Amino acid sequence: MQVDNPEIKCEILPKDKGPLKLKGNFVITDMDGNLFDLGGRTEISLCRCGQSEKKPFCDGQHKKLGFQSTVRAFALSPIPPKE
Numbered sequence: 017m018q019v020d021n022p023e024i025k026c027e028i029l030p031k032d033k034g035p036l037k038l039k040g041n042f043v044i045t046d047m048d049g050n051l052f053d054l055g056g057r058t059e060i061s062l063c064r065c066g067q068s069e070k071k072p073f074c075d076g077q078h079k080k081l082g083f084q085s086t087v088r089a090f091a092l093s094p095i096p097p098k099e
């Protein structure tokens with residue numbers, strides 16, 4: 017599935033010592049383009065520690081592991097021009 021819908025807007029929050037929290041209007045697909053059925057959720061957490069048994073979703077394992085990550089906003093370098 018190709019997602020080109022301009023109405024799909026999402027806020028992504030990398031939580032301290034935890035998952036990526038998605039909030040808004042979004043879809044999540046697998047590599048075959050199949051949509052995950054999110055059961056109507058408009059907020060969901062994606063695993064950032066790599067230990068969830070329900071990837072890509074967070075299942076709380078990061079707490080048991082003591083996952084450490086604190087992210088604060090910064091600017092990426094500009095996209096290099098295409099050749």
Ligand code: FES
Nearest residue numbers: 063064065074077
């Ligand atoms: S971030 Fe929560 S289980 Fe990985």
